[in-house]
Amino acid sequence: MSVASGVLDRLTYEGASALSREAVAQWKDKGGKVVGWVCIYAPEEVLHAAGILPIRIMGSTEPHSIADAYLQSNMCPFVRSCFSQGILKEYQYLDGILSSHTCDAMVKLFDAWRVYVGAQFAFLIDQPHVINRFSYEYHMGELDRLVKQVEAFAGVAVTPESLRQSNRVYNENRLLLKELYELRKSENPPLTGSQVHDVVRAGMIIPKEQHNLLLKELLAELSDSHPPKAKGPRLMISGSCIDTPIFPKIVEESGGQVVVDDLCFGSRYFWDLVAEEGDPLQALSRRYMDKTHCACIPLPRDSRYDFMRQLIVDYRVEGVIFYGQKFCDPFAYDFPDHKPRLEKDGIPVMQLEVEHASVGAGQLKTRVQAFIEMIA
Ligand code: SF4
Ligand code: SF4
Known part of the structure; x- marks a missing residue:
């Protein structure tokens, strides 16, 4: 169902990782600072306005047990995977978090990172959980x-003008991504869900x-594409931190189309x-x-459901897969809230609790296939 695209190659998991390494090296050569952020409630725009390059810290496509020596083992796999990458010195170039x-x-990740990985700059926003x-x-x-500490660290003033400009750049990015998501409403989406995830x-x-430049090129290429008729039920993945395209690919290989998501590595980000x-x-x-909230921010109560419900209507979703990381309490409590409401509206749902998508991929595929067969 996807189209061949030169620019898309640069935005794949491997392609983008290579671009990121180049960008970081160039930034550092010019004497710039690079700060890692983990959760989408970290306002990267403030870093950008101070001339710092923000890079999201992520886990890897393979699980590592090294984090177990530092973090309790009932911590979610996402946090353990991110921390392992820090300990394995994959983020040595970062000046802060x-x-x-x-x-x-x-x-816990923030505290452990400061102590065991190390950071010249470390800031944790205390995000209110009620509105x-x-x-x-x-x-x-x-x-x-945050602004005061970033200014002191970067030696650069964050002025209203510089912050306004950063807000504009980020908004442009969000609008371009929304344009890309708009294409997924089609009967024949030009990209697969795993490609969009990348x-x-x-x-x-x-x-x-x-x-932003790459997205403009991609959208121009896609506007000329004529993808073949897509097969399989139209699905949405909802849940916590899916930092690799492994699971969306599993769904696709099982015969489903991922046409939209409710993820913090997807729509909730932008x-x-x-x-x-x-x-x-x-x-x-x-x-x-x-913003469209994560399950960690439980109030106002209905906003997450309303967001999901609207996506289901707009993207003609035929089934929802709730993907929970093992030991992730916020999303474990989220699912029972949404399941009966969606089922009452005739939307089939399934819940998965996953350790790492690359572990037990065969078993995951069997369960997803059974769900897809039930819908089709
Ligand atoms: S799922 Fe929620 S808490 Fe976890 S990284 Fe995403 S936004 Fe942050
Ligand atoms: S929301 Fe869940 S998956 Fe995300 S960091 Fe928190 S416990 Fe882990």
Whole structure:
């Protein structure tokens, strides 16, 4: 169902990783700083406005047990995999880490990273878990604190102009990704779900300006493509941190199409824009407080369901796969909330609890195939 595309090769898992290595090397050669971020509640825009290159820290396609010597073993595989990469010196080029207090595993990763991997700059945003007027004020205070520490670390002032400009670059990126997602509404989407997963991931590890240029090239190529008729039920994957395309590929190999997602390596990363009018820091704070939330932010209660429901309608989704990382409590509590509501609306759902998608891939495939056969 996908089209051949030159630019797409540069945005694959391997292609984007190579681009990222080049970009980091060039940045460092010019004396620039690079800071890793982990969770999508970390406002990268502040780093960008200070001339720092933000790079998302991720796990790898293979599980490693090295993290077990540092973290308790009932920590989610995503956090263990990210931390293993740090210990294995895959992120040695980072000058710092920016994360947010969303779930306890995220905090644990931040603390362990500071101590065992090391970071000249380390900042944890205390993300409010309820949304009200006090929490808006509190979050604004957190962003003020972040700006001051980033300025001191980078030796560069984050001015309203520089932050406004960063907000614009990030908004452009979000709009281009939305254009790409729009193409997935078609009966014959020009890209598979795993390819789109790669394209979104690429934007987290290369400079945003470069990603914007590549996305424009890709969209131009896709506008001329004539993909063949797609086969298999139209599915949505919902859940926590899927940092490799392994699982979307498993779904595709099992006979389904992944036409949309509710993931923090997918739509939840870019869906919401920052207002470009008014005070840019205030606008940024509102964006992170009002964005499409992860299960870690349980209130307001219905917003996650409403988001999913709208995607299901817009993308004509025929089934939802809930992908939970093992030991991930926030999403384990999320699923029972949504399942009966979706089933009442006639949407088939299945839940998976996964250690690492590359472990037990055969078993995962069997379960996904059974689900697809039930829908088809
Ligand atoms: S699933 Fe939630 S807590 Fe985990 S990285 Fe994504 S946004 Fe952050
Ligand atoms: S939300 Fe779940 S998967 Fe993501 S970091 Fe937290 S515990 Fe891990």
